[in-house]
Amino acid sequence: MIWRLLRSAAFARAILIYLALFGGAGAWAPWTQAEGGPAPAWASTLWLDHPFSSPWFLAGVAALFASTFACTWGRRARIAGLRRGVLPPGAVTLAGDEGPLRRFLAAQGFRGDGAVLHRFGTALWAGWVLHVGLLVLIAGVFAQQALYDQGTFILTEGELKQLAQPDAILMRERGRLGPVDPPDLAVALEAFDPTRKQPGYAPDRLSELRVFKADGAVVADTLDRAHGIEVDGVEIYQGIRSGLSVVLDVRGMGPRAVVLQERHHREAAAEVLDLRGRPVRFVVTTERDLHDVSGTGRTLIRLEHGSQELLLSPEAPFDFGGTQAKVTGLRRWGSFSYARSPGMPAVHLGFVLILAGCALLVLPAGVAVIESAGGRTEARVQLQRGRDLLEADWQASTTEPG
Amino acid sequence: MQSTLFWAAVTAYAVATALGIAGFAFSRERWLAAGRWVGLGGLLPHAGAIALRWVEVGHGPYNTRYEVLSAQAFLLVAAFGVIALVSRHLRSLGAFVMPMAFLLMGFGVATFDTRREVPIIFKSWWLILHIGFAKLFGVTVALAAICAGAYLWKRRRPGSLQRLPDPPRLDLYAHQFLLSAFLFLGVMVAAGALWANQSWGRYWGWDPIETTSLVTWIAFGVILHFRVLHRWEGARMAWLTLLAFAFALVTLYVVAVMVPTIHNSYMVGP
Numbered sequence: 144m145i146w147r148l149l150r151s152a153a154f155a156r157a158i159l160i161y162l163a164l165f166g167g168a169g170a171w172a173p174w175t176q177a178e179g180g181p182a183p184a185w186a187s188t189l190w191l192d193h194p195f196s197s198p199w200f201l202a203g204v205a206a207l208f209a210s211t212f213a214c215t216w217g218r219r220a221r222i223a224g225l226r227r228g229v230l231p232p233g234a235v236t237l238a239g240d241e242g243p244l245r246r247f248l249a250a251q252g253f254r255g256d257g258a259v260l261h262r263f264g265t266a267l268w269a270g271w272v273l274h275v276g277l278l279v280l281i282a283g284v285f286a287q288q289a290l291y292d293q294g295t296f297i298l299t300e301g302e303l304k305q306l307a308q309p310d311a312i313l314m315r316e317r318g319r320l321g322p323v324d325p326p327d328l329a330v331a332l333e334a335f336d337p338t339r340k341q342p343g344y345a346p347d348r349l350s351e352l353r354v355f356k357a358d359g360a361v362v363a364d365t366l367d368r369a370h371g372i373e374v375d376g377v378e379i380y381q382g383i384r385s386g387l388s389v390v391l392d393v394r395g396m397g398p399r400a401v402v403l404q405e406r407h408h409r410e411a412a413a414e415v416l417d418l419r420g421r422p423v424r425f426v427v428t429t430e431r432d433l434h435d436v437s438g439t440g441r442t443l444i445r446l447e448h449g450s451q452e453l454l455l456s457p458e459a460p461f462d463f464g465g466t467q468a469k470v471t472g473l474r475r476w477g478s479f480s481y482a483r484s485p486g487m488p489a490v491h492l493g494f495v496l497i498l499a500g501c502a503l504l505v506l507p508a509g510v511a512v513i514e515s516a517g518g519r520t521e522a523r524v525q526l527q528r529g530r531d532l533l534e535a536d537w538q539a540s541t542t543e544p545g
Numbered sequence: 546m547q548s549t550l551f552w553a554a555v556t557a558y559a560v561a562t563a564l565g566i567a568g569f570a571f572s573r574e575r576w577l578a579a580g581r582w583v584g585l586g587g588l589l590p591h592a593g594a595i596a597l598r599w600v601e602v603g604h605g606p607y608n609t610r611y612e613v614l615s616a617q618a619f620l621l622v623a624a625f626g627v628i629a630l631v632s633r634h635l636r637s638l639g640a641f642v643m644p645m646a647f648l649l650m651g652f653g654v655a656t657f658d659t660r661r662e663v664p665i666i667f668k669s670w671w672l673i674l675h676i677g678f679a680k681l682f683g684v685t686v687a688l689a690a691i692c693a694g695a696y697l698w699k700r701r702r703p704g705s706l707q708r709l710p711d712p713p714r715l716d717l718y719a720h721q722f723l724l725s726a727f728l729f730l731g732v733m734v735a736a737g738a739l740w741a742n743q744s745w746g747r748y749w750g751w752d753p754i755e756t757t758s759l760v761t762w763i764a765f766g767v768i769l770h771f772r773v774l775h776r777w778e779g780a781r782m783a784w785l786t787l788l789a790f791a792f793a794l795v796t797l798y799v800v801a802v803m804v805p806t807i808h809n810s811y812m813v814g815p
């Protein structure tokens with residue numbers, strides 16, 4: 144009963160229309176758009192704040208998978224039979240003499256000289272390949288969602304960060320079965336230019352990275368937002384956000400980068416705890432815009448603690464919670480992300496099958512079976528489309544003078 | 546020079562449109578043929594205008610509304626030229642193609658003076674596939690809609706436009722073009738996802754335009770199912786093909802103009 148429902152064209156149509164309507168509404172819902180603001184309360188109550196990970200959508204996709212599976216089951220044997228000349232009842236019958244019939248069919252693109260002729264025989268598999276591709280794609284996306292792992296991190300020029308160390312990753316998302324720990328890699332930002340002009344393109348970020356693998360091997364590469372770099376199944380991408388960091392040398396602890404956030408176009412600041420655990424604030428003001436392509440110009444660095452304020456000069460020692468520290472420089476930071484996507488090969492295979500199926504669909508496949516009995520010859524022809532036209536063309540060709 | 550060539554092409558398409566409409570209204574095959582030749586002649590100055598802009602800005606026609614729509618119009622007319630060469634049956638469809646080309650040029654002209662540098666993420670081979678197939682999708686879905694429109698016209702006035710194919714053949718051509726559009730849209734979506742992953746590390750972000758393309762692909766699937774599983778054909782199918790065209794317009798142009806998305810740049814302009 145359920146199997147029959149799943150196999151029915153009406154159920155498939157209902158599911159597809161449901162998903163199309165849901166997707167359409169999701170695309171136009173203001174809170175799913177760039178800068179669209181938060182979802183309204185009613186949407187959150189109905190689990191629609193993230194429509195495409197809501198149970199409503201996932202149930203629709205699961206139903207689509209079940210329906211496509213049921214419809215595809217058993218079709219392989221039928222198509223193989225069709226290729227051998229086992230035609231369904233709806234096939235067209237053309238009657239006439241064998242010679243003209245064969246010539247007519249050859250002119251229509253049918254090839255072969257036995258009893259079974261084919262036109263784009265491989266394309267008979269089009270629908271099957273397309274639907275199997277859909278199944279592989281949906282399964283691949285679910286596998287990917289279960290296994291993926293991604294996170295973002297910030298690096299200041301000259302800094303080296305172990306991705307697995309606590310607090311290195313700012314925002315991490317992973318599937319239920321994704322790896323527990325971030326990748327065992329260390330990444331160093333050798334150089335960073337947030338406004339590098341590459342010929343032919345608008346200025347954008349460009350980084351020089353060194354990635355240290357667990358076994359000590361090093362991969363050095365440049366990175367921009369056009370494509371990531373891959374190291375041991377982990378892809379690293381350039382993010383958009385960037386800013387200034389104050390680099391400190393704290394006695395006995397080595398260098399430390401304080402990442403500043405933009406407060407307005409000529410000021411950036413960060414609140415941190417000093418070595419006594421007191422909140423202090425580093426504030427940098429710049430002569431020009433923080434993102435000015437020609438640089439920030441002259442800068443002033445202040446350290447604020449309550450109402451006290453101290454102007455910091457490069458290399459001049461100051462008290463950082465009982466320990467001496469000095470500012471060694473003002474550098475740029477850039478944002479990066481990493482991604483591990485073990486489900487993607489299945490997704491790629493799904494894409495390939497779907498597109499191969501679609502490409503085959505464009506070819507007008509057909510099978511013709513020539514049968515002679517009692518001095519009469521008939522061609523029974525099964526076409527993906529244009530059956531009536533074939534019949535009409537045959538009639539026209541038999542009535543044409545000459 | 547660039548604008549002279551552009552306006553020469555616009556004029557050619559406008560004259561071709563007028564001749565096509567008059568040819569249809571008065572059933573004059575000669576006027577239709579003249580319209581076809583004038584329209585196809587417009588391809589020459591049009592190619593010149595596109596090439597000059599390409600050299601001037603240093604990138605292909607994909608970054609402002611003018612560049613995108615002008616290239617789309619060019620490809621539509623060029624595809625029609627090829628089809629007219631291959632199939633005598635389909636030559637009279639020029640009367641439907643030229644007004645579309647003229648409208649596309651008209652919609653694009655307001656941003657003729659806008660020039661933008663392309664963002665760095667355009668440095669990708671996937672971009673070429675994504676944009677190339679988006680344009681092919683636009684062309685084939687327009688041709689499907691034109692065949693469906695011609696089908697509806699011929700069915701109402703069987704005696705008109707003798708040179709146009711019979712309605713059943715137009716129905717078959719519409720189906721064939723719709724299947725091609727389904728393939729091209731599929732490649733566009735897949736290449737877009739792979740491109741997004743290459744530059745951002747994510748394949749799919751449910752951005753409004755990504756979602757709309759997927760919805761359109763599913764809608765095409767539903768429409769094709771009606772034909773195959775429910776054996777719909779003729780007028781009902783012609784209307785569904787026009788609906789598919791409406792979906793395509795929303796995906797290619799309306800969302801990018803009306804909804805804030807990561808894809809706005811390709812339709813920028815006043």
Ligand code: HEM
Nearest residue numbers: 150151152155207210211214270271277763766769770773
């Ligand atoms: C996103 C989901 C789907 C899409 C995009 C899709 C698309 C298509 C397309 C484009 C065709 C070929 C139409 C033609 O030849 O003109 C087709 C055929 C067909 N579809 Fe689907 N389909 C989907 C899901 C399903 C489901 C759930 C069923 C279950 C009933 C189904 C059953 C069939 C059958 C039986 C055929 C005809 C036979 C064949 O060509 O193999 N499809 N589909």
